[in-house]
Amino acid sequence: MLKQSKSVNTANGRKLTFKPFKKPVKGLPDGFEEATWAKLQAAVRAVHNKEPVSTSLEELYKAVEDMCHHKMAESLYARLQKECDAHIASQIQRLASSSTADPVLFLDQVGAVWDDMCRQMLTIRQVFTFLDRSFVVAAPGVRSLFDMGLQQFRTHLEARPQVGEKLQRGLLQQIQTERRGDAINRQLLTNLLRMLSSLGIYSTAFEAPFLEETTQFFQEEGRRLMEELDPAGYLLHCERRLREELMRRRECLAEGTEPPLQEAVEAQLVAAHLAALLDRGFPTLVAARRLDDLARLYNLADRVDMLDPVRFAFRDHIKATGTALVMDKDKDGEMVQGLLDMKAAMDAVLQQSFEGDPDFGNTLKEAFEAFINQRQNKPAELIAKFIDAELKSGKKGQTEDQLEATLDRVLILFRYISGKDVFEAFYKKDLAKRLLLGRSASTDAEKGMIAKLKAQCGAQFTSKLEGMFKDVDLSRDIVSSFRSSTAAQARIPQGVDMNINIMTAGYWPTYPVVDAKLPAELNEYQQVFKDFYLDKHQGRRLVWHNSLGTCLLKAHFQKGPKELSVSLFQTVVLSLFNDADRLGFTDIAAATGIEDRELRRTLQSLACGKWRVLTKEPKGRDVNDGDTFVFNAGFSAQLYRIKINSIQMRETVEENTKTNEQVVQDRQHQIDAAIVRIMKTRKTLSHALLVSELLVQLKFPIRTQDMKKRIESLIDREFLARDSANSNVYQYLA
């Protein structure tokens, strides 16, 4: 034997020697293969029988190695294969002939067989490592030893379908058992499912039937629980079930099962019943502010891609509740507060339950816009009145910030209204009263409100309102310079002082001019002022509005003097009593020249109300022509200053109707103007196009019938004519 060795010097000086591979020994002893195999076979059988192996591991390794070296690897593999095959076959056969009826016990048995198989195969593989790493690796199409075992297991399993069936039934039953609330051996379940995965039969042997059973189970459960539980309870149950299923999946089932499993549960429990849930439960949940339940609903609906039905339910609920609020004529006084509360509640639902979802936000807005405009004019009027109340003095208990917050919230409601001109009319009327009678709580709050309106509706909307403020400021300046003008001051009568507001007619609401014969001093004062003013502003015309005047009178009664805060008309009447103690109605009428109804109202307020500075003979609430009025010298009251002037502040029903009518009139004019404008440009236009053009141009809601009325009126007044050839076309008549 030649020994050729190479020596290499290593770093530490030691010599490494490479020895060549041992050449195969010529001439093996007879029966080498059989003898060696016999040793190995015994070992394999011992492993399979769970008996101790007599031969040492090292000797077994060597045996394998030897056989491989002597080109016996292939036959060794074949022998081993046959050995394992037989064993696995018998194991499976034992399972097949198992008479165990109880699926749990059967699963145990299967589990045990599998555990054994795995363990034993690993041991055998360990012994035959050399074979595994040399022959198997080199030869194409030859499975590794462990895989070989798996393959054999699978083959025999498939040859005994009843085993597979029993196994499947057992596994599915376990899951159903756990679903029903009883405990199971999760470890076993996991093991067996991993076994199926390893064998490559997981989908067919387990997953497919599992998903089908899951679908059926939850289909039945869904139907049943929909009848038994209320919607909130049902949703809670869905959430719980989904959680349970996913947790079980994570622990026991393959990862790929999760999407179909989730889908099946969601479809059967949630999607199939969402419409009914919304129908039955949505309005109640919202009304009861069950934000958590609604959030759960939102999440579940999102998972099954059915947010739209939820959104529609939200919309319908808002519309229904809102319409009831707005249409109940008996509850007009509470409408605005009701709307504010409702908006706040819906916002809470939107933010906290629906995650501020922008689609839901839009739907909320559209729903509010839809119902608030169901009732024409009233909401706008009430909102204006609400703001008026907030801005008047005497609104205690609010900080500036709170007031601002309330106004902001009210303005959001205002934004939903389509007939904004109604609001403007009422707001203007109320603002005028506040400014002229000094009833604003804070000028800052007033100006802030205007700024907000301007931001919302544009400068044109608020230009007149701003004009009113300017007038008040200018008036203050003029009065101030009037008071400092010595010339003017020299001419005014003693004992009178006036504060004057000059209103530019276009900005302010229109007031009827009610004449009265004012006391001489007032007339004089007014004249001096008028001269002063017109001197500075030539070409202007001043018209005194008696109905808006208020006075502070010093009255001397027997029990002492009092200051009376009264209207100008009341002043005119009272000053008559400077020269007489008793006066008949007709005399008063003649002396004051006040219009009949207004005069009676005024006298009533002085003689029949809470503070009777005059007495009426005969007594009674109504003022009749034959009545006599007497100065009540014995008048007494606790306070020094007494307000008898409440009529002006209170809005009468007539005023209200008048304002509404004014809006209607203005709208008619605007429609007419728009029609003429359009027809003048187009010369000839079809009815349909005229209507659609009007809808674009007009800023308030309008019915086709209203448009037709104005068109007919314009035809009558010969601004337009119907085309002789085509009846649906109008011609402009120049």
Place this chain on the structure above:
Amino acid sequence: MMKRAKKAMGGAANRAAGGSSALFEQYCDPATDEIGPEGVERFCSDINTDPSDRKVLLLAWKMRAKRMGFFSREEFQSGLTALKATTTAQIQRALPGLEEQVECNPDSFRDFCTFAFKYCLTEPSQKLIDIDTAVTMLAIVMPREPLMPRFCDFLKEQTEYKVINFDQWTSFLRFAQEVKPDLSNYRDEDAWPILLDNFVEWGRRNADRPIDFT
């Protein structure tokens, strides 16, 4: 051809003028030089026609009479010229032809209806006729229109309009021509006056009611 016809008409007119003038003077009131109500009554009797008959209105139309119950000299004469009649007998014979003309010629019918409305206006600046007059006039002007009786019922029953204006009158005429008696092809998004929108709504609601022909 046209020129000759004109000439012939001119000649006939000259000859007829004498005849119609004489006829006119049989009925006119010498003080006013026009035929007044009394004369009209006699005239109608002579042509064997009731004064409230449609044919009389047709005559007035042909004459372009301005005032109801009166015919001026020019009106009377031009009317007779247009009819090519100078005697009451000739007038009487021409009447069926007049009826046929408005029956068969849509333009004439429209002209006749327009005339009928204006004929009812008695005051100088009047532009409206009251419901009763309108109803009476409609019955005379379009007696055979299937929609007319129902429209008249409606006019009498509704309270929104107390008077009819010219636009509404002519619109009804167009309505009668375009809309089916069962109102099925009516579209309210069209430019019909509101009066007619209301009529259709009323008509559909009262579809089963028997019509009042009184």
